[in-house]
Amino acid sequence: MSIPVSNYQLVQLINGSWSVRSLAEGETFHPVVGPVAEAQSLYVEQLDLVRRVTAAGGREFVLWDVGLGAAANTLTVLRALQAIPDHRVRIISFDHTPTPLEFALGNAEPLGYFGGYEGPVRQLLDHGRVEFAHGGGWVDWEFLGGDFPTRLASPSAAALTCPDAILFDAYSPARNPVMWTLPLFRDLRARVDPQRPCAMSTYSRATLLRVTLLLAGWWVGAGSATGEKEETTLAASSLDLVGRPLDATWLGRALRSRSAEPMVDPVYRQAPLSEETRALLMQHPQFR
Numbered sequence: 001m002s003i004p005v006s007n008y009q010l011v012q013l014i015n016g017s018w019s020v021r022s023l024a025e026g027e028t029f030h031p032v033v034g035p036v037a038e039a040q041s042l043y044v045e046q047l048d049l050v051r052r053v054t055a056a057g058g059r060e061f062v063l064w065d066v067g068l069g070a071a072a073n074t075l076t077v078l079r080a081l082q083a084i085p086d087h088r089v090r091i092i093s094f095d096h097t098p099t100p101l102e103f104a105l106g107n108a109e110p111l112g113y114f115g116g117y118e119g120p121v122r123q124l125l126d127h128g129r130v131e132f133a134h135g136g137g138w139v140d141w142e143f144l145g146g147d148f149p150t151r152l153a154s155p156s157a158a159a160l161t162c163p164d165a166i167l168f169d170a171y172s173p174a175r176n177p178v179m180w181t182l183p184l185f186r187d188l189r190a191r192v193d194p195q196r197p198c199a200m201s202t203y204s205r206a207t208l209l210r211v212t213l214l215l216a217g218w219w220v221g222a223g224s225a226t227g228e229k230e231e232t233t234l235a236a237s238s239l240d241l242v243g244r245p246l247d248a249t250w251l252g253r254a255l256r257s258r259s260a261e262p263m264v265d266p267v268y269r270q271a272p273l274s275e276e277t278r279a280l281l282m283q284h285p286q287f288r
């Protein structure tokens, strides 16, 4: 069953939960297990957020939400953190459009994950920023519009508060190549504070993505299963935050893969590793 509205559509998934579909991109957000289940396993659990925010004590913990979309990831994360005493969480959400969030808020009831956060979301949409008391803690949530790769490459990116964790949820590389290039992940790595380790989770397990992350200076590991995906990807600026680092077996497969060469330009294409990339990959400290 589906109800078409504007550029977005509410779709009911096979497990009965509802999600948002972009008609322009032809992609459904969190398509298999649904918004809450995917956000819980891919971001809350995989990024170990409850433990890390608790360990931060009263220090501000900074989340970058890349691809705010309909805010299922952020709201699921917030709900998981609510009971932590004295938490202080800053969220910076990036998206080139607030339209999916506006659409989702208008369909909050079937989507089912807004409960209690409708007010803050309304304020975020109206003012671009909202601060609110949250259980025993405090949340400061900001929305930054515009093209994310352009923002990250501009000198003003240096003024952004560095992230402790990144929820990376763009459309697929084939549909949205501008969000999966080597320059973008290099720029993202450059925004990490050397004094504060950062982990980043994303749903893709593609060899091309993992090679891109390694070349961009991240440590990279296999992430847990979610929905139809038997593996996802967890990257970090510190090896300690990667539970299952990619190993020599993965490297061997990457060297033989037909789709492993990072995209430098935002044009999707599949290619085996170039000689130069092979050499860089084999020198990565993760494989030494």
Ligand SMILES: C[S@@+](CC[C@H](N)C(=O)[O-])C[C@H]1O[C@@H](n2cnc3c(N)ncnc32)[C@H](O)[C@@H]1O
Residues within 6 Å of the ligand: 028, 029, 030, 066, 067, 068, 069, 070, 071, 072, 073, 074, 094, 095, 096, 097, 100, 146, 147, 148, 149, 169, 170, 171, 176, 178, 179
């Ligand atoms: C899969 S959806 C995100 C779903 C969302 N995380 C959620 O929990 O509902 C991908 C989002 O990335 C955004 N996006 C795609 N390309 C972008 C770009 N170049 N700059 C900024 N945002 C972009 C889209 O507008 C879309 O909202």
